[in-house]
Amino acid sequence: MGSNSLVEYNKILNQLNTYTNIPQHLISSFRHFSLLIYRSDEQNRFSEPMPWIGIYIALASLLCTLAMVADLVHGIRAKKLWFPSKYFTLNAASLSVIAVAIKLPMDLNNSMPGHTDQDAKIGSLAFMCTMMANLLPSLATMDNKELLTNIIALSVLVITLVVNVCIQIKTGLLSLYKYQDDLFETTNEGKDQSSSYMYVYTHRYGIVSTFYLGMLLMLLLTYVSSSVAILKSKQILNSKYQGGHERALKELESAGRGRLTVEKLKQHVTSYWIMAGTSSPGFVTACSATTSASGVICACSAGLAVLLMYLTIGYLREYKSDYKWSMLVIFITQFIGVILGSIAPLFRCFAYFSFNLSIKWMWNHHINVFKVESYWTQKLCDWKHSSIPFSVSSRIRKVIIRNLISAILSICIGFQKTVVVACKMIALIPILLVISVLYCTSCWKRMNKSEQLDKFKDLRRYIFTLEEDIELAERTLKGMTKSVNLVIRKAEKQQPSNLIKLLEGCSSFEGVGGYGNGSLHVPVLHTEDDHDLTCWSLTLVTLTAIAISIPNVSKKVTDRLLSSVSESLVYVTLVEESFNIASDGYVSKQKAAKSLWLEVELYHKWLGNELTKLAPQVTTAKQILESFRDTAENLNTEVGSLNICAESMYHTTKTFLFSYGDTIDKASREELFGELSSMIADLSAACLTNLPRVIAMKCHTNVIEKREESVHAATELLGETMQIINMLQDHQLPTLNTEELRLTDKWRGYLKHPSS
Known part of the structure; x- marks a missing residue:
């Protein structure tokens, strides 16, 4: 009407x-x-806005699908076929999007009379199973607090979904009614056939929904079980990693003081790559029985979704709910998400056996399927035997509470063992296929066994596993070493070409001492502390500002110098930050250098002054330096960073004029530019001699969740700077210890007085 x-x-x-x-x-x-x-x-x-709400649901589903595909692509590109969760992770944001994506099965009172309506609601359950299987490895990247919070949030969401679907099954909302005859249809004889109108109730959707609910609850149990194991496994892996870290440090010290070659750095990086990879909670979780079981469940869920699509392919345009045409969009979007999102869990389904285990171990594991390793229940046992976390005055109450907690945790331990055994039994489904594949390649591996053992003998010391009887498969170890070489080769293509050309003109480090003199006392202008305010990056920026202000120097030459210094500052700043000089003064200087460089590089200005107009009347090199000196001396500001930059300029020009004495009077502007460029090259080279130590330091971090990221950054840095490190190998370093080599003042003091 x-x-x-x-x-x-x-x-x-x-x-x-x-x-x-x-x-x-x-x-x-x-x-x-x-x-x-x-x-x-x-x-x-x-109900008029309902189709647009359906589009909102489809967009949320598409966002989740894209995140799962991004993890899939990242795993393939990084040669990590256990597909770590990098983009699609369990957090507040992802849970909010997931809650929108599964709105259809949450709807308790909206009628879904059409085939597409019912299929879309069931498809949301399959999509939820797929998302949960993909999110499982992300648990390993969380700390204890995040883990507890996210597991509780996910449990509330899943249990609410299960309860709502159960209500819909009970009320008949998740079912399909078919009309046998048209309403008030009459026969040819004119007899009223309204009494023959009836519904034919089909149980198909209710049965399929029940299967999906069972899968969701099993996936939720794997989440809880994995979380308990992760808490203990991190402690075990961290302890083993610390032992390997100490061993690697000893080998690094034996490599020689201050002279780490590229080859030794490659070995060092590879060792940490394997340590970080095999002790990574993400890798261990992805190769666990629970993750393998979740992969099998996800595959079953996807297969059921495909079957459902096949049965209803002819009714896709039959949507009769308030969501109207948006139901078809939701159904297709989530079906694509189920298919694409099932790939990574399916690979993880085999990871438990194929990535880190031998055929012999798999066979033994198949026999001992009911064995539950200690790390699955150790955390629960620790809680069981720990003291009551709150104070109780009455002894009787304390005994009652203590016994109650012990009984509850005993039940939890038994339940945990049951879940683990169930997951192991589910995980045995793909074992026959894996054993068949590995057996076919075993002959080829025997032919190369001696070569592989010699090649990976030293690296096996850095392999860490939760179970002592596990031996990492050679194919996995070989894949890890290939990943290291791949990252290095890729980073080699991004080497700083302009910086390399600048350093080619550096034959010694004499320029480091050319702008300072220990016998000259330069008064402090704007700060209370009377100490040298230079640091590597601030000095480079100051010298560059002077150099590009020199008139009659071609733009091509100055632009090349700017590009070289820009590339140099990336690594110089990294050196300074890596050694973490914690004094407030040094940190302030680094911040001032970053701010000043933006001004110099982008606008060719120094503290607001046009570099080309700072001293328009100057004609000699000495006048240029004096102009900068006077400008810095006359600067009147209360801004701390500006004062630091002015101090650096005043100190640099004052000591430069003193160091070169009368020769500066006779120097031309071109000679001044050449001298400044040489100093910049020498300063960059001196600072970058610390790069091997920086690479070695970046390999290690105490935060277990960030170790893979840290060693990956160190590997990229090695690839980018290999040519620089090789170039500086022939340079004679000052007789300074490792701590002194990172400080500008120590370099200048040594170069001015090498005998002292």
């Missing part, structure tokens, strides 16, 4: 009222339906 159905209905009743042959009580009974019609009109009006 449309939006004006109530008005039309009242007109009909008024017209009927004019007829004398129609009983008034019959017309009065018709008027009782006015309220129902009014409510129907209101419901239709309220």
Whole structure:
């Protein structure tokens, strides 16, 4: 009847009222339906935005699908076929998006009479199973607090979903009614057949929903079980990693003081790459029985979704709910998400056996499937034997509470063992396929066994596993070493070419001492502390500002110098930050250098002054330096960073003028530019001699969740700077210890007084 159905209905009743042959009580009974019609009109009006809400659901589903595909692509590109969760992780944001994506099965009172409507609601359950299987490895990247919070949040979401679907199964909302005959259909004889109108109730959707609910609950159990194991496994892996770290440090010290070659750095980086990879909670979790079981469940979920699509492919345009055409969009989007999102869990399904285990171990594991390793239940046992976390005054109450907690945890331990055994049994499904594949390649591996053992003999000392009887497969170890070489080769293509050209002109480090003199006392202008305010990066920026201000130097030459210094500052700043000089003064200087460099590089200005107009009347090199000196001396500001930059300029120009004495009077502007460029090259080279130590330091971090990221950054840095390290190998370093080599003042003091 449309939006004006109530008005039309009242007109009909008024017209009927004019007829004398129609009983008034019959017309009065018709008027009782006015309220129902009014409510129907209101419901239709309220349902008008529902298709756009459906599009919102489809967009949330698409976002989750893209995140899962991104993890898939990242795993393939990084040669990590256990597919770590990098983009699609369990957190507040992802849970919010997931809650939107599964809105359909959460809906308790919206009728879904069409095939597509029912399929879309069931498809959301399959999509939820897929997302949970993909999110499982991300648990390993969380600390204890995040882990607890996210597991509770996910449990609330899943349990709410399960309860809502159970209610819909009970009320019949998750079912499909088919019309046997048309309403009020009459036969040819004119006989009313309304009595033959009936519903044929089909249980297909209720049965499929029940299967999906069982999968969701099993996945939730694997989450809880994995979380308990992760808490203990991190402690075990961290302890083993610390032992390997100490061993690697001893080998690094034996490599020689201050002279780490590229080859030794490659060995060092590879050792840490293997340590970080095999002790990574993400790798261990991805190769665990629970993750393998979740992969099998996800594969079953996807197979059921494909079967459901096959059965209803001819009814895809049959949508009758308030969501209208958006139901088809939701169904197709989530079906694509199920198919693409099932790939990574399917690979993880085999990771438990294929990435880190030998055929012999798999066979033994198949026999001892009911064995539950200690790390699965150790955390629960620790809680069971720990003291009560709160104070209780009464001894009797304390005994009762203690016994109650012990009983609850004993039940949890038994339940945990049951879940682990169930997961191991599920995980045995793909074992026959894995054993067959590995057996076919075993002959080829025997031919190369001696070579592989010699090649990986030293690296096996850095392999860490939770179970002592596990031996990492050679193919996995070989894959890890290939990953290191791949990252290095890729980073080699990004080497700083301009910086390398600048360093090619550096034959010694004499320029480091050329702008300072220990016998000259330069008064402090704007700070209270009377100490040298230079640091590597600030000095480089200051010298570059002077160099590009020199008139009549071609733009091509100055641009090349700017590009070289820009590339140099990336690594110089990294050296300074890596050694973590914690004094407030040094940190302030680094910040001032970063701010000043933006001004110099982008706008060719120094503290707001145009470099080309700072001293327009100057004609000699000495006048240029004096102009910068006077400008810095006359600067009047209360901004701390500006004062630091002015101090650096004043100190540099003052000592430069003193160091070169009368020779500066005779120097041309071109000679001054050449001398400054040489100093910049020498300073960069001197600072970058610390790069091997920086690379070695970046390999290690105490935060277990960030170790893979840290060693990856160190490997990239090695690839980018290999040519620089090789270039500086032939340079004679000062007789300074490792701590002194990172400080500008120590370099200058040695170069001015090498005998001291």
